[in-house]
Amino acid sequence: EAGVAQSPRYKIIEKRQSVAFWCNPISGHATLYWYQQILGQGPKLLIQFQNNGVVDDSQLPKDRFSAERLKGVDSTLKIQPAKLEDSAVYLCASSPQTPTTAGNTIYFGEGSWLTVV
Amino acid sequence: RKEVEQDPGPFNVPEGATVAFNCTYSNSASQSFFWYRQDCRKEPKLLMSVYSSGNEDGRFTAQLNRASQYISLLIRDSKLSDSATYLCVVTAYSGAGSYQLTFGKGTKLSVIP
Numbered sequence: 001e002a003g004v005a006q007s008p009r010y011k012i013i014e015k016r017q018s019v020a021f022w023c024n025p026i027s028g029h030a031t032l033y034w035y036q037q038i039l040g041q042g043p044k045l046l047i048q049f050q051n052n053g054v055v056d057d058s059q060l061p062k063d064r065f066s067a068e069r070l071k072g073v074d075s076t077l078k079i080q081p082a083k084l085e086d087s088a089v090y091l092c093a094s095s096p097q098t099p100t101t102a103g104n105t106i107y108f109g110e111g112s113w114l115t116v117v
Numbered sequence: 118r119k120e121v122e123q124d125p126g127p128f129n130v131p132e133g134a135t136v137a138f139n140c141t142y143s144n145s146a147s148q149s150f151f152w153y154r155q156d157c158r159k160e161p162k163l164l165m166s167v168y169s170s171g172n173e174d175g176r177f178t179a180q181l182n183r184a185s186q187y188i189s190l191l192i193r194d195s196k197l198s199d200s201a202t203y204l205c206v207v208t209a210y211s212g213a214g215s216y217q218l219t220f221g222k223g224t225k226l227s228v229i230p
Contacts (some may be wrong), residue, residue, distance in 0.1 A: 012209065033218075042121075042204050042220035048211070056211050090158060105151065106218060108160035 002026065006108035007093050012115045018080035025073070025094030030069050031055075033106060034067055034077050043091055047075045051073065057113040082116045121145060123205050124227035134195050138224050140188040140205030144163065148216065150181055152190050161204055164190075180200040195228045202226070 005024040013019050025032050025037035030051050045063065047057040051072035060067070064083070069075040081085055089111040120211065123140045130136050142150075150167035167179040167188050178191040188205055202223040211217035 035220075040222070042222045044220070045217060048217065054121075056217055106162045108162070112161050 003091055004094055004107055006090075006109035006112050008112060009110065010113045010115075012117060013082055015084055015116050018078065019082060019114060020079075021077045021090050021114075023034075023077070023092030023109060025075075025092070026107055029094035029107075030072070031095045031106075032069055032075050033091075033093040033095075034075070035093060035108075036088045037091055037111070038088045046077070046090075054064040061093055079114075081090045082114075084116050087114055087116045120219045121207050121221040123203075123221040123224050126202075126223075128224065129227045129229055130195055131229050132195055132197060134228075135191065135194075136194045136226060138190045138194055138226075139204050140190075140206075140221055142152075142186050142205075142207045142219075143187070144207065144209050144219075145186065146211055147186075147209045148205045149208040150188050151206040151208075151218075152177075152179055152188075153206055153220070155202045155204055161220075164203070172180055190194075192226075197228050197230060200226055200228045 007022050031069045032049045034046045039044040040059050045066045047061045048055045049069040052069045091108050091111045093108045094107040095106040121142050121153050153161040154164040155161040162168045165174050167180050167181045171180045176193045180189045202225045204223045205221035206218050208218050214221040
């Protein structure tokens with residue numbers, strides 16, 4: 001079974017530039033997550049989709065971050081304009097069919113490493 | 118108080134040692150509990166779920182105390198390959214039929230030859 005695919009793996013941009021990350025979840029997984037992991041910290045949820053609807057985006061900095069999941073499959077996360085503190089790994093994850101029960105685990109992609117200079 | 122707190126690391130232990138990690142959570146409505154393992158520059162991967170009755174998987178034992186809102190992970194006979202960061206994860210209902218996973222900061226383990 002194919003895992004969660006993410007691209008690009010690495011990106012270096014200057015502050016105030018924009019960047020976009022793409023994620024393709026495991027086939028059939030209804031729930032998709034974007035996490036931000038800053039070096040030395042645990043992953044922090046940015047946004048959670050159930051099919052193509054947003055379930056939780058309370059920690060997404062909406063003035064600069066946006067995400068969409070068209071057709072309930074692939075997702076993109078955009079940052080515009082980037083700040084130095086956005087340097088982090090952006091992890092996409094997915095989990096199986098709705099409803100997502102408490103016992104279900106989630107599967108992560110390898111992450112997109114962003115450095116803002 | 119942070120939602121999920123873990124022992125500060127790093128833990129440097131010799132091969133063969135037993136090491137224990139602790140984790141506390143603040144949301145008493147939390148439903149499920151997990152330990153994830155994250156290797157350097159890799160994504161987190163599920164190590165094991167944690168149940169109230171306690172559960173064991175080879176050299177790994179996980180315990181949950183709901184009354185104290187406390188989770189533990191015990192690793193016996195440490196191997197070099199156990200070197201990683203161990204993340205405590207707690208889930209709670211977030212509405213619309215979904216559950217949100219909250220991660221601790223992680224505890225770094227280095228097993229030394």
